Amino acid sequence: MAILITLPLSLSLSNTTMAEAAPPVVPSVELLEWPKKDKHRFLHAVYRVGDLDRTIKFYTECFGMKLLRKRDIPEEKYSNAFLGFGPEDSHFAVELTYNYGIDKYDIGTGFGHFAIATQDVYKLVEDIKSKGGTVTREPGPVKGGSSVIAFVKDPDGYLFELIQRGPTPEPLCQVMLRVGDLDRSIKFYEKALGMKLLKKTDRPDQKYTIAMMGYADEYETTVLELTYNYGVTEYTKGNAYGQVAISTEDVYKSAEVVNLVTQELGGKITRQPGPVPGLNTKITSFLDPDGWKTALVDHADFLKELKSKE
Secondary structure, three states: OOOOOOOOHHHHHHHHHHHHHOOOOOOHHHHOOHHHHOOOOEEEEEEEOOOHHHHHHHHHHHHOOEEEEEEEEHHHOEEEEEEEOOOOOOOOEEEEEEEOOOOOOOOOOOEEEEEEEEOOHHHHHHHHHHOOOEEEEEEEEOOOOOOEEEEEEOOOOOEEEEEEOOOOOOOEEEEEEEOOOHHHHHHHHHHHHOOEEEEEEEEOOOOEEEEEEEOOOOOOOOEEEEEEEOOOOOOOOOOOEEEEEEEEOOHHHHHHHHHHHHHHHOOEEEEEEEEOOOOOOEEEEEEOOOOOEEEEEEHHHHHHHHHHHO
C-alpha cells in the first residue's frame, strides 16, 4: 500500500509546486554574460536607393565591389541586391533596396558614412573621378595625423570614406553613425551585443569624439564608428539608411539580453525573435538609445539561406 507523506506547507510550495509551475529564472547577471560568449559577425548594412542598377554599376566599377546576389519581389514591390568584396559567409556586405516607384530618399543628419580600405587612395580617387564619381574631400593626410583618406559620394548621396591601408581581409570596414551620448552608446553596444571598445579618440579642436566598436581589430574586420559632436544630442534619421545586421548563435537568448539592456539604457525591441515567414531564418531587431536599428540573425540559418540561393 502506498504511503502518502505530507510535507509541511512551506516546504511543499517552495520545493515542489512552484518548481513545477514555472521554470527557474535565469539570473540577469548570468544572462548578461551571454553576448561575451556569443559568436557575432557583422553581416550587412541595409539601405535604400533610388535606382538599383545605377548603384550596382557605381559600386562595381568605382569601388571594385562584386554583385553577390540580386532578387526581385514583385508581390511586395521591391528589389534588392547584395554587394561586397567577398562571399557573404565571410565578408561584410551592403544590401541595397529599391522600392518600386521611389527614386529619392532623405539620408538625414545622423547617418555618417561607410568606409572602404584601399592600398592606394590617390589611385582609387582618380579611377572614381574618371567614371564620373563625386569627390567631396581630396585625398590627403588626416588633420593632426598620418592616415591618408578621401571622401566620395555615391549617386544617392551616401558618403564613403576611403582609407589608405595595407592588405586587409575586410575592405568594407566601417559604418559611422552619430550619437547623442557616447558613453551611453558604448555601454549599450558592449552589454547588448558584446562589442569591444577598440579605440576612443577625442578631438577638442574639431569638437567631436569617436569610438570604434567591434569584435576584432579595426584593421581586420568591420567596425561601428560612433561619433559624438560636442553639444549635439539629437539627429534626424531620414528614411534612407535602414539597419546593420549581425549574426548570433541564439536569437532568443540575445533578444532577452537586449530587452534587459534597453530597460537600463534606452531603446526597444522592434521585432520579437522568431523565423521570417517564407525564409525560416530566425531574427530579432531593436533600436538603440539613439534610434539606430540592428537586426540579429541566427548564424546557422543565415548560412542555410545563402546555400539555398546558390
